Amino acid sequence: MSDVRYLTLLRHYKCMESTQFNSQILNHSDKLFRFAKSILRNVDAAQDAVQELILKLWEKRNMLDEVENMQAFTMRSMRNLCLDTIRQNREEVELAVEFEYIEPNPYQQTERSDLANRIRRMIDNLPELQRTIIRMRDVEEMEISEIAYITSLTENAVSVNLSRARQKIREKILNEQKRVEETIWK
C-alpha cells in the first residue's frame, strides 16, 4: 500500500502538535538521514530527501495520529521518497562516480588504508534493497517485521536478502584480505 493511500485511509484525525511532531519524527531525523544516505549514496541528496519528507509529514501532521508505529511509517515513507528520487534522476543502475568502488592500487592503499572506509563502500556497492536491509538490521537494529513493513516485503524475503547481503560482504572482505596478503608476499 502506498503512503498516500495509507494516509487517505486515516479519516479520523486529531491535529498533531508540533511538540509531538518533534518527539515522534524530528527526533528520528538522524536515523532518517542515515537511511536516505544508504539508499541515495549521496550526502546532499539524502539531506534534501529528509528535509522534503519532514516537510511533507508536517503538512500532513493532522493525519499522523492514527499511525501506530511512527518510526516504521516514516522509514517506509523515506524509502519510497528516495526510490522516487532515484527513478526521477535515473541514477539507480550506475553508481555515482564518487561512490564507485574501485580496487585500490598500492599507492592508493596508503591513502585509503582504512578498512572501515572500504567496507562502507562495499555495502554501498550492494543493490539498493540489500544495502537498505543490512543497514536497517545491523546499524539501526530493527526487527525483521519492521524491515518487512518498510520494504513492503515478506519477512522471509527480508531474511533471504539480509543473508545474501551479508554473504556478499563476507566474500568481499575475504577477497580483500586475500588481495592484501598477496600484495605483501609479492
Next chain:
Amino acid sequence: MEMMNELLEKYFRGETSLAEEKELKKYFSEGNVAAVHEIYRTLFEEFRQELNETAKTPLKKVIPVQRKIKQIWIQTFAYTSIAATILLLVWIQFPQTKENFAVIGGNKIENPEYVQRYTEKKLSKVNNILARSMEPMKSFNKVRQDVEPLQNVRNKMNAIQNKLIIK
C-alpha cells in the same frame, strides 16, 4: 571460540536474532577477539560507527522556522494591537488631561468663568479708555465749526479786494 564460529555462520546466513547480533557486536568491540575472527572486527565496528552518523546540517530547523514565522506574525499583531490601544487611550485621555489656563497677574487661573468675566471686564475698560481718548476730538470739531464763519469773511474780503484791483 567455537560458539562464536557458529554464531558468525548463523549471522552470515541471516538467521541470528537481535540479541545474538548484539552479542556478536559486544564480542568484536572487546579486546579478546580470536585471530581468525579479526577479519570481521572492522565490519562490526563500521556498523557501530555508522550509527553515530548524524545529519550534516540540523534538520530540526525545518519546523522551528515555520513556527518562527508564525511567531513573528503573532508578535507583529500583538505589538500593533498594543500600539493601537496606547494611541486610543492617549486620544481618549487627551481632552481630560489637557490644561486650559490663563495667567492673570502672574497667577495661573484654571476657572474659565472667572477668566471670561475678567477678560470682559478688561475689554470694557479698554473700550472706556478709547472712548475717553476720543473726547478731545469733539472739541476740535467744535472749533472747526466755530472758525468756519471766519473763512466766509475771508472769502468775502478776497472778493472785494479783487474787484478793487480790477477797477
